[in-house]
Amino acid sequence: MIRATSAGTFRTNDGGKSWQQLPLNCDFDGSGPTAVCGEVVAFVPGKPKTIFAAGETMGLFRSEDGGDSWSRVVDAGNRFTAIDINPYFRNQFGDTVIHAVTCPDQFIELLGRGPSSFRASEASAFDFVSFDDGKSFRTHVERNELGYLNTLSLRCNQSVQLYGTTHGLIHTFSFGMDNCLYSTSLPLESLRPFTAIGGSVVQQQFCTRKFVQAINPETPRRLSRSDLGGDVGSWTQTKGEFPKCVLKIVPADPTNNSNGRNWWLVGEDGLYRSSDQCETFRRVGISNTR
Numbered sequence: 267m268i269r270a271t272s273a274g275t276f277r278t279n280d281g282g283k284s285w286q287q288l289p290l291n292c293d294f295d296g297s298g299p300t301a302v303c304g305e306v307v308a309f310v311p312g313k314p315k316t317i318f319a320a321g322e323t324m325g326l327f328r329s330e331d332g333g334d335s336w337s338r339v340v341d342a343g344n345r346f347t348a349i350d351i352n353p354y355f356r357n358q359f360g361d362t363v364i365h366a367v368t369c370p371d372q373f374i375e376l377l378g379r380g381p382s383s384f385r386a387s388e389a390s391a392f393d394f395v396s397f398d399d400g401k402s403f404r405t406h407v408e409r410n411e412l413g414y415l416n417t418l419s420l421r422c423n424q425s426v427q428l429y430g431t432t433h434g435l436i437h438t439f440s441f442g443m444d445n446c447l448y449s450t451s452l453p454l455e456s457l458r459p460f461t462a463i464g465g466s467v468v469q470q471q472f473c474t475r476k477f478v479q480a481i482n483p484e485t486p487r488r489l490s491r492s493d494l495g496g497d498v499g500s501w502t503q504t505k506g507e508f509p510k511c512v513l514k515i516v517p518a519d520p521t522n523n524s525n526g527r528n529w530w531l532v533g534e535d536g537l538y539r540s541s542d543q544c545e546t547f548r549r550v551g552i553s554n555t556r
Contacts, residue, residue: 270294270307277333288333292321299379302461308349320346322384326366328400340394340403344368345386352419361399363424368392369413373432376459418463420474430460458482464515466526475526477544479512489544506546509533
């Protein structure tokens, strides 16, 4: 397990009983606006020692030895907000498709938490893509009218991707080259920043069950669910306990045997679980720390 905080990056090999600081020089923003997207740390499925981490301005880093050493794979200057490692497609060498997205300074304040304490020099938002397990990345999309906050690969096709942005959701059909904003039944709310996106296979369902949330202080309990390719969704008002701010939406069972009913929410104030397709949540007795 890896934990990224404003004080550094740490690893535990004993279930959290002890933590070792790793030699990664990265500027994580533990309490600023980017924190609502969650800190950017990801593992390659089936390769637990291959880890990615990125912060506010210092670039994207990769480790092949569980965090003992790191190499920079995308240059400094970009504020990374999410990494998505596609669990559904591999090339003939067994390598995965990886997306890493960024948000520039002029859009990060739309999250409603003020300016970041870090200033990113890059003025555009980027979707960087790797086809070789993250050994190298190239620019797939550069945009000047919005910032990327999160992204999710869909099962139906390795070219299909869902993006949460500062200006709503984007559903793309060709590796980010054919983007379109789409509404999920309420035009005003659908144009709010979307920071939380989660997807579950749902057995053999073609395009994955997805839940997303927009930042809306007036309706903090609303999630949008889609069982199609991502271009149709409907709002759900959740019941029970619910965090004030959702950082992550994660399926409890990410395997091909999932029924799509069980989900985790990571909130600023703790961990929450649902067993009825995100209709009702209860808080789990673990504090969320950065």
